[in-house]
Amino acid sequence: MNESMFKTEVLDSDIPVVVDFWAEWCMPCRMVSPVIDELSEDYKGKIKFLKVNVDNNPQLATELQILSIPVLILFKNGKEIKRITGANPKEYIEKEIELAIKGV
Secondary structure: OOHHHHHHHHHOOOOOEEEEEEOOOOHHHHHHHHHHHHHHHHOOOOOEEEEEEOOOOHHHHHHOOOOOOOEEEEEEOOEEEEEEEOOOOHHHHHHHHHHHHHOO
């Protein structure tokens, strides 16, 4: 996904969206990638998962104050509701997403 698609794909989405901010040179990002792919399948139709390469989309990374990667940002109704930073296990990411969506 790129900067021009962000509003349509994320902010205007009818379902929650998790955006994975990453870069090719980032080893922890590579560790998180298969987890995001699994979660994308697990939550198909309920939560949208998208990836943004920060090197290719520096303006968006700056606007969202991405200071380290990998970082997952969960958006609901066009607003950021949760950030998960670092290479975390699937169970942790899933729990954080569930809690954020429920508003806990």
